[in-house]
Amino acid sequence: MKDTSTHITVQFLTEVYVTYRPLVLRYITGKLNGCPEAEDLVQDAFLRLLEYRSMLRPETVRSFLYTIVRNLVTDYLRRHYKKQEVMACMQERLSVSVVDTESQIIVKDICRQELFVLQQLPFKTRAVYYKSRFDEKSALEIAIDLDIPKRTVEGYLLKGRKVVREYIKQCI
Numbered sequence: 001m002k003d004t005s006t007h008i009t010v011q012f013l014t015e016v017y018v019t020y021r022p023l024v025l026r027y028i029t030g031k032l033n034g035c036p037e038a039e040d041l042v043q044d045a046f047l048r049l050l051e052y053r054s055m056l057r058p059e060t061v062r063s064f065l066y067t068i069v070r071n072l073v074t075d076y077l078r079r080h081y082k083k084q085e086v087m088a089c090m091q092e093r094l095s096v097s098v099v100d101t102e103s104q105i106i107v108k109d110i111c112r113q114e115l116f117v118l119q120q121l122p123f124k125t126r127a128v129y130y131k132s133r134f135d136e137k138s139a140l141e142i143a144i145d146l147d148i149p150k151r152t153v154e155g156y157l158l159k160g161r162k163v164v165r166e167y168i169k170q171c172i
Contacts, residue, residue, distance in 0.1 A: 128156035
C-alpha cells in the first residue's frame with residue numbers, strides 16, 4: 001500500500017515545479033540579461049527548495065522559492081563581478097610585468113612549475129584543470145566534454161587549483 005503523505009508531497013512538488021519553473025526562469029533571465037547559466041540557477045533553486053520540503057506549505061511556497069532565487073542571483077552576480085575584478089587586476093599586472101625581460105623569464109618558470117605539478121594530479125582533476133586554465137572552458141562546457149556533472153567539475157577545479165596554488169606558493 002502506498003504512503004499517501006509521500007504521494008501527496010511528490011505530487012505537490014511536481015505541481016510547484018511545473019507551475020513556477022517558467023516564472024523563475026523568466027525572473028533569473030531578466031536579472032542576468034539572458035545569461036547562459038540561468039537554466040542551471042533554476043535547477044539549483046528547485047534543488048534548494050527540496051532541502052526545505054518539510055517546511056513547505058502551499059501558501060508559502062512561492063515566497064520561499066523567490067527568496068531562494070533572489071539569493072542565488074545575488075550570489076551569482078557577486079561571484080561574476082569579483083571574477084571580472086580579479087581578471088582586470090591580473091591583466092593590468094601582467095601588462096606591466098611583460099615589458100620586463102626578467103619578469104617574462106619568471107612567468108615562464110612559474111608556468112613550467114604549474115605544468116609540472118599538473119602532471120602529478122589525478123587524471124580527471126588534471127583534465128578538468130587543463131581545460132579550464134588553458135582551453136579557457138567554463139565548468140558547463142567541461143562537464144559536457146567529459147560527460148560528468150557540472151558540480152563534479154567544480155569539485156575537480158577546486159581540488160586542482162588548491163594543489164597548484166600550494167605548490168606555486170612553495171616555489172615563490
